[in-house]
Amino acid sequence: MAIQIAGLAPLLQVFDMPSSISFYRDLLGFSVTETDREAGDDVDWALLRFNGVELMLNTAYEKTFRPAAPDPKRMAQREDFTLYFGCPDVDAAYTHLRAKGLEIAPPVITHYGFKALGVKDPDGFNLVFHWPAR
Secondary structure (H helix, E strand, C coil), X not given: CCCCCCCCCCEEEECCHHHHHHHHHHHCCCEEEEECCCCCCCCCEEEEEECCEEEEEEECCXXXXXXXXXXXXXXXXXXXXEEEEECCCHHHHHHHHHHCCCCCCCCEECCCCEEEEEEECCXXXXXXXXXXXX
C-alpha cells in the first residue's frame, strides 16, 4: 500500500513572530488557526491556513537567546528557498499587495510560461504567486 499524503505544511523559522504573523495574516490573508499559546501574536509557533494551504511559523530563537538583529549568514541562506503559491489572478495579487503598501516589482512571464509575482517575507523567504500565462 502506498503512503497517503493529505497535505503539506512547510515550517519557516522566523526572527520576529509578530511581524511574520502580521505579514501572512494581514497582507496575504492567511488565518492563524493554532498557536502554542492562548492569545496574541507573540508566540513561538503558529499554524496558518489559507484556502487549504497550510504554513507553520516557528521562532528561530528562544526569547532569552534572541539576538538584537537577524544573523546575516542565516538570512543569506534564504535565497535558496522559495514557496510557490498557485494564484489564478496574479495581477489582482499584485494590485492587492501594492494597495497594502508592499513595494514589489510587477508580475513577469517566466521562461516556463507562468505569470509570476515575487515577494519576500519579513525574514527574507522568497514567495512566488504564479499561474500559467494564457
